[in-house]
Amino acid sequence: MTSGQTHQTGPQDGAGKSFDALFAELSEKARLRQPGSGTVARLDAGVHEIGKKIVEEAAEVWMAAEHEGGERTAEEISQLLYHLQVLMLALELDPTDVYRHL
Numbered sequence: 001m002t003s004g005q006t007h008q009t010g011p012q013d014g015a016g017k018s019f020d021a022l023f024a025e026l027s028e029k030a031r032l033r034q035p036g037s038g039t040v041a042r043l044d045a046g047v048h049e050i051g052k053k054i055v056e057e058a059a060e061v062w063m064a065a066e067h068e069g070g071e072r073t074a075e076e077i078s079q080l081l082y083h084l085q086v087l088m089l090a091l092e093l094d095p096t097d098v099y100r101h102l
């Protein structure tokens with residue numbers, strides 16, 4: 001990044017992307033039905049399969065927290081957030097639909 005530019009998507013330099021930036025990316029891939037997208041494949045598999053993945057990832061978050069430390073837990077949380085976003089897309093929910101309950 002050149003001096004003076006701001007980083008629009010990641011929480012800090014070199015650090016992934018924000019919840020909203022990932023949601024925007026996934027929304028666009030779903031809208032375009034982008035070939036090769038794992039997200040499109042998961043949407044096509046349906047809510048039941050997406051839900052099973054959420055439960056699996058939630059269990060992995062729990063196990064990482066108990067046995068693997070903070071960094072591994074953060075990684076598992078990122079995967080859980082991804083699969084929650086896929087479910088949101090499947091139900092045509094927007095982040096604001098969630099945020100209003102926070």
Ligand SMILES: N=c1c2ncn([C@@H]3O[C@H](COP(=O)(O)OP(=O)(O)OP(=O)(O)O)[C@@H](O)[C@H]3O)c2ncn1[C@@H]1O[C@H](COP(=O)(O)O)[C@@H](O)[C@H]1O
Pocket residue numbers: 025026029036037038039040053078079082083
């Ligand atoms: N952040 C993620 C992300 N987190 C988790 N996952 C998926 O969830 C899986 C979780 O890992 P597991 O250890 O459970 O792997 P697994 O048991 O092999 O899981 P399955 O693939 O069999 O379900 C990963 O292998 C990915 O398939 C993700 N897939 C995509 N993204 C991001 O989503 C965006 C769009 O991705 P595509 O739609 O694939 O282009 C990109 O920016 C990606 O970085």
